[in-house]
Amino acid sequence: MALIDITTAGRDWAGTKVLVRSDLNVPLDDGRITDDTRIRASVPTIKHLLDAGAAVAVCSHLGRPKGEVKPELSLAPVATRLSELLGVPVELAPDSVGDAVRAKVDALRPGQVLLLENLRFHPEEEKNDPAFAKDLAAGFDRYVNDAFGAAHRAHASTEGVAHVLPATAGLLLAREVAFIGGLLEKPKHPFVAVLGGSKVSDKLPLIEHLLRVTDRILIGGAMCFTFFAALGDPVGKSLHEDEDTQKLARELLDRAAQVNCTLQLPIDVLVADTFAAESRQEVLPSDAIPDWGMGVDIGPRTAAVYAEAVAEAGTVFWNGPMGAFEIPPFAAGTRAVAEAMAESSATTVVGGGDSGAAVAQFGLDDKFTHVSTGGGASLEMLEGRTLPGVAALLES
Numbered sequence: 108m109a110l111i112d113i114t115t116a117g118r119d120w121a122g123t124k125v126l127v128r129s130d131l132n133v134p135l136d137d138g139r140i141t142d143d144t145r146i147r148a149s150v151p152t153i154k155h156l157l158d159a160g161a162a163v164a165v166c167s168h169l170g171r172p173k174g175e176v177k178p179e180l181s182l183a184p185v186a187t188r189l190s191e192l193l194g195v196p197v198e199l200a201p202d203s204v205g206d207a208v209r210a211k212v213d214a215l216r217p218g219q220v221l222l223l224e225n226l227r228f229h230p231e232e233e234k235n236d237p238a239f240a241k242d243l244a245a246g247f248d249r250y251v252n253d254a255f256g257a258a259h260r261a262h263a264s265t266e267g268v269a270h271v272l273p274a275t276a277g278l279l280l281a282r283e284v285a286f287i288g289g290l291l292e293k294p295k296h297p298f299v300a301v302l303g304g305s306k307v308s309d310k311l312p313l314i315e316h317l318l319r320v321t322d323r324i325l326i327g328g329a330m331c332f333t334f335f336a337a338l339g340d341p342v343g344k345s346l347h348e349d350e351d352t353q354k355l356a357r358e359l360l361d362r363a364a365q366v367n368c369t370l371q372l373p374i375d376v377l378v379a380d381t382f383a384a385e386s387r388q389e390v391l392p393s394d395a396i397p398d399w400g401m402g403v404d405i406g407p408r409t410a411a412v413y414a415e416a417v418a419e420a421g422t423v424f425w426n427g428p429m430g431a432f433e434i435p436p437f438a439a440g441t442r443a444v445a446e447a448m449a450e451s452s453a454t455t456v457v458g459g460g461d462s463g464a465a466v467a468q469f470g471l472d473d474k475f476t477h478v479s480t481g482g483g484a485s486l487e488m489l490e491g492r493t494l495p496g497v498a499a500l501l502e503s
Contacts, residue, residue, distance in 0.1 A: 110500060112281035113155055113251060118273075121160030123248040124215055127153060127277065128264050130256035130480060131167035131185045140184050143192075144467065145256065148480050150192050152253045152277035153220065157195070162215035165189070166203055166223040166243065166264055167254065174230030186222045197222050203229065204242040212246035232263050240267030253277025255284070256459070256481035258496030269499035276500050279480065284497055286456055286477040287488045295421030295454060296322055301413065301444055303328030303427030304461070307359075308352050310427070312490040314359055314370075323369040323420075325413045327405045327429035327440060331393075334360070334372050340394040343378070344401040371416075375406030377430065377437065384434050404430025405440035413440075414447035423448055426458030426486060432465050441465050449474035458485040 113120070129149040134141045149165070156163050170180040183199055190197035195218070200208045203223040211221055226232045231239035240263040244250065250272035252258070257265050258280065268274070276284070290298075298321045302310055307330045317324055326334060332345040337353035337360075347353075363370035373393045378400035379386040390406045391397070405413070410429070417423050425448060429440035445466050448455045455475045457463055460482025466472045479485040484494055 110276040110281045110284055110497070112276045112278055113152060114278070118249070118275070120156055120249075122217060124162045124164070124212065124246060125156055125249050125251055126244065126247040126268065126272065127156070127163055127165045127251045128254045128257070128268070129153070129165050129167050129277075130254035131165070131182065131189070132169050132256065133185065135170075135179075135184065138179070138184055140188055142464075142467070143188055144463070145480055146185060146188050147192060148279050149189075149253060152251065152279060154193060155278065156251070157193070157218055157220070160217045162217050162219050164200075164212055164215065164221040164223060164247070166226055168227040168232070168257065168264075169225045170227070172225060172227050174227065174233070176228045180225055182222055182225050189220070189222060193220060195220055200224055204239065204245075209246055226262075226264050233260075235261050235263050235267050237267060239263045240271055244268050244271040247272055250274045251277045252496055252500060253279045254496065255280045255479070255484050257484070258481065258494040259484040259487045259492075261495035265496040266499045269496075269502075274500050280497070282477070283479055283481065283485070284488075287479065287485050290422065290424055290456060290489065291320055291491070294320065297420045298422045299323045299325065299416050299420040299424075301325045301327070301417070301423065301425040301427075303330070303429050303441070305329040305346060307333045307348060307356050310486070311355060311359075313426075313486050315362075316490050318359070318363055318366050318368045318370070321368055323371060323416055324363070325371050325416060327373060327409075327413070327444070328427050329402070330427075331373055331376075331405075332402055335393060335396075341396050341398075342402070343396040343398050345396060346401070371412075373405045373409040374412065375408045376402040377404040377406055377440070379403045379437070382431065382434075384436050388436060403434075403437040407439070410440045410443035414443050417444065417447040417451055417453070420451065420453045422454045422456075423451060424456050424458060424489070425462050426460065426482070428461050428465050432461075432468070442469055445469050445471050458482060458489070
């Protein structure tokens with residue numbers, strides 16, 4: 108899927124006023140940004156436009172205010188950090204639409220940056236209200252969507268505005284689509300997917316689609332226990348899903364055999380009696396989890412097998428940790444996968460979300476071919492679905 112981005116649009120940006128939809132939805136702790144990855148990722152597109160002589164207004168959502176103004180979800184801390192990264196002042200507008208905002212937009216000059224206030228303070232944003240989209244577009248010459256992390260949402264700022272203004276992809280969004288789309292279109296084989304997380308049901312469409320294009324799927328995280336339960340193995344106190352989902356898990360195992368894709372489960376697991384670092388812990392075979400224990404990570408033998416599969420791969424996609432990596436004693440399996448991918452010569456793509464947080468925690472985020480900024484969006488692309496924010500650009 109080829110997108111025209113701001114470097115290939117064949118347009119002169121000088122003197123234009125550009126509305127840029129970025130993904131600045133960063134975690135906050137009492138008004139302090141705890142991870143600025145998404146803000147840093149937005150900088151190249153904004154800087155390119157500024158250097159090309161444009162005036163830029165950036166818009167984004169933050170959190171889930173549910174259509175209400177919530178001061179604790181103001182983008183004020185983001186404006187401060189974005190100003191530091193860009194090296195130019197970034198003024199925060201009082202709102203995202205309205206007369207006061209329009210006056211700020213009209214006053215924008217080339218090289219200046221305005222940040223609109225949280226889009227989701229208005230319920231019309233998530234409803235993709237056409238009138239709200241027109242209000243957002245008012246005063247601008249062009250629209251650039253650089254928010255891959257929100258591209259799977261058909262909202263006014265991600266889909267609606269693209270039908271009001273001439274629309275182009277930003278550098279980040281274009282790169283994301285190229286890498287994630289490339290996994291489906293032209294992967295180098297063997298193509299290995301590493302999938303973790305808590306629920307099979309959350310990743311059911313993804314697994315079904317990956318069975319058709321990958322050679323091997325390595326399962327970790329809590330969702331492996333739903334597979335074990337489906338096979339009749341004891342899972343103790345481990346998190347697992349109901350019988351209906353277990354039936355689907357069994358069907359996935361059968362389907363994998365039919366399409367000649369290896370769907371691999373852990374052979375050993377780390378078991379703990381409580382979800383705490385100081386808990387009783389023991390590495391056991393995956394089919395011998397006792398009643399007192401819960402699985403909290405893949406075991407060392409599994410980690411070695413998975414690392415070897417990654418080392419032999421031509422393409423690796425990873426989404427979902429192998430265990431509760433936030434607790435140090437339970438992080439070994441996730442770290443083993445991350446380090447194997449970091450050392451691999453394959454094309455390595457991390458699907459954002461908790462996996463992205465894990466590689467950042469391990470200090471390995473610059474060792475991969477691509478670390479996605481959009482967990483949900485990357486998964487929907489890999490499920491073979493068209494993202495509304497991307498489709499709108501293709502139609503523009």
